[in-house]
Amino acid sequence: MITFRNREIANEQLVLDSKTELYYLGPALTLRNCTLVVKVPRKALVVNQVRLIDCTIEVARVLKNFGWDSVHLKGCRFKGRFVGNDFGNWRDATQATIVDCDFSSAHVDQCRFLHCDVRTLRFPPWPYFTLFAPARRAAELAALPWPGKYGRVIAQSIAEEPPSTVALTYAAPDLAKFCGTTPEAIKALIEKLDGVYY
Template sequence: MRIDNQKLVDIALTLNDPDHNVLGPNLYIESCQLYSHASTSSLVIAGVTMTDCTFEQIEPLLNFHFENAHLINTSFIGTYDGCDFGDWDSNKRSSIKDCDFTEAKVNNSRFINCDMASIKLPSWPIFSIINPCNAHEYVIGQDWPGDLGIDLDVITDMPAECSAIIMNAEKLASDNELSITDIYYILSNIPGFKTSL
C-alpha cells in the first residue's frame, strides 16, 4: 500500500501490507490512529508529517530509522528496538518533538538532534542516557561487572548529534547476571542517566 500527496485528519489507518507500506511523499497526518503490522523491511517513510497522532506498532519494530518523518505531539505504543528518531544531518528532513513513549517498550534506540525535554519516556526499567558522548570518558574509566563495561562503551560511543540513547535495564541486568536493583545503582552514577521510578 502507498499513501501520499494528501492530508488525512481524524481517521484510523492500518499498515498491514506484507511487502510495502509507504508513507509519503507529501503526506500530512493529523489526529489519526495508525496501527502498524509492518516489519522493518516493509515500512517505508518517503516524506510524512505526523501531528497529534497515535502510532501503535503491533509487531516489534527492529532497527528502523524514522527518517523523512516529522513526528510532532504523537504517542507511540508497541515495541521499538534499535530504532532511530530524528536526523543526523538536518531537522528539515526528519525531526521529533513533544512525543510520548510512556506506553512503549523501547530499547537500544537513539533520539537524534532533538530536545529531550519535550519527549516523554517510559518508566524504569527503561532508562536514558542524555548526551551519551559526554558519558563515554566516565564509562571507559570504570571497572564494571561482567561484560557491562563493553555494553556501556558501545552505547556511549556516539556522535554529539545523538541527544539520547534509550535502553532496557532488564536486558542489561540479565545479560550480566545482575539484579535489577543492583544495576539501577550502578547505572545511576553515569553522567546523563535519567529514568522515572
C-alpha cells in the first residue's frame, strides 16, 4: 500500500504506476500545481478528503466508473479517458466540489457533474456533447426519439439521473456504437435541443 496523506505537495509529478500496490490519496492531502499521472485501474486507487488545486490529471488508461465524490477540484486540467466518472458528490455538496476545471482535451463519456456551477467548467467539443440540467429536464429528454436500437435505454437512463446531476457528458462515437447508430444521427437530434454543449 502506498499512501499520501496529511500533507501538502506542490509543483511535483506523482506517477501512480505500481502493478502490485494500492494507492491511497488522503485524508487531508492537498496537491497544488502538480501533475497526477494515473496508470492504475479504479480498484487500485482510493481518494478521500483530497484537494487538487491547479493540477493536471492525466490517466494513461481508461479510468472507468470512478467517483471523485470526496475530492475538491479547483483549476484542474484533465487528460486521458474518463468513462462513467462522477465529479462532485450527489448526496452532499460539501464533500466534493469542482470549479474552474478544463475537460476540453479529455475523452469524457457517460460522466456526471454533480452539485456544481457548470459555467466554470470547460467541456470537450464535438464529437462529445454535454446535456445541462438533465435531471430537471428528464421528461423532455426521455421523450426524444433517441436513434438506434438502444436509444430508449439512453432516454431511460437520463430520466433516472439524481436531482443533483447538473451536467452529463457523452462521447458521441461511443454512444452511437452502443446504440447501433451514427454520431451524425445523434448530432441531428441534439442540434434541435437547448441546454446542450457540443
